[in-house]
Amino acid sequence: MKQKPPHTVEALQSEAFMEHAIEHHRGAVLRLALARTHSATDAQDIAQDVFIKLLRSATRFHDDDHLRAWLLRATHDSCIDLHRQAWRRRVETHEDMAAVADRETWDPAIEEVVNHPVWTAMERIPDKLRCALHLFYVEGYGIAEVADILGCTEAAARTRLHRGRKKLAAELARLEAAGSAPASAHSTAADSNDPTDPAMQQTAY
Incomplete structure (x- = not known):
């Protein structure tokens, strides 16, 4: 049964x-923002921006699924805006972030992603493919919902999943050879020709 928010009037008027x-x-907002930007700092800034947008929004939400989808669409849009603006920071690798960021200030949702062995492979996949994989395998959305959040056609979403899975399998194989990724993750990603295979969820952070 879908969970309903406790208050469905204009968010601007409702602290609850x-x-x-x-x-x-x-x-969920932080995970998608991190998947898109590679930066814990940017992800937290985007999350703040997204919830400010929600506070100012007059949208009436039908249920919690509607709210969550709205937030993830807003997150995706904010990530695109960040990418286009001059104030975007450089893309940081996992090692860079560990060296320059105060990890004590990281949100637990960010820690969960960055500490997962699959993250190193995921962050090397092109943004569009990575976001599609993240929404499908981590957040549990179907093809139609992924397409809606990303603002693309269902065919494009399916293509991104297919290409993303192939690239993820290649990266996991490379990391496995270097001893940096579990063999089970690579075999799961490589075995199925179906880009929407639920077994791929085993590799999700």
């Missing part, structure tokens, strides 16, 4: 609504 949204969906 905002508390619910942050408590239940901030982790």
Whole structure:
């Protein structure tokens, strides 16, 4: 049964609504922002921006699924805006982030992603493919929902998943050879020709 937010009037007028949204969906916003930007700092900035947009939004949400999808679309759009603007920081590798960021300030949702062995492979996949994989395998969305959040056709979403899975398998194989990734992750990614194979969820962070 779909969970309903405690208050479905305009978010601008509802503190309870905002508390619910942050408590239940901030982790998903942070994970997608991190998958898109590679930067823990940028991900946290984007999350703040997204929830400010929600606070100012007059959208009436039908249920919690509607709210979550709205937040992830807003996250995706904010990531694109960040990419286009001059204030975007350089793309950081996992090692860079560990060296320059104060990890004590990281949100647990970011720690969960960055510490997962598959993250190193995921961050080397092109942004569009990585976001499609993340939404499908990590957040659990179907093809139509992935397409809606990313603003593309279902055919394009399916293509991104197919290409992303192939690139992920290649990266995992390379990391496995270097001793940096578990063999099970590579075999799961490589065995199926179906880009929407639920078994791929085994590799999700």
